[in-house]
Amino acid sequence: xxxxxxxxxxxxxxxxxxxDYDGIAELWFxxxxxxEAVLTSQTYNDVVFPGEKTFLDHDNTLILVGEQFEIxxxxxxxx
Numbered sequence: 283x284x285x286x287x288x289x290x291x292x293x294x295x296x297x298x299x300x301x302d303y304d305g306i307a308e309l310w311f312x313x314x315x316x317x318e319a320v321l322t323s324q325t326y327n328d329v330v331f332p333g334e335k336t337f338l339d340h341d342n343t344l345i346l347v348g349e350q351f352e353i354x355x356x357x358x359x360x361x
Contacts, residue, residue: 283320284310285330289337305337317347 288306293299311317320326334340 283312283316284308286310287337307334307338 286308288308290300290303290305309317309320311320
């Protein structure tokens, strides 16, 4: 499992604009069973979920379950 918080930053460019979000939380799992085990665990409910509530509006939170496909990567030879 991996847990990442992404907080918006102010941009000094016209090339991109941030959407009007407070932040993004990413949770990565190896399987659906792993996701279910984590999201129903005591640790998630006692530690992670309360932390999310400090920067997410759970009443208006969107949830997306998906699979990641790398299209373009930044891989260096020998790195």
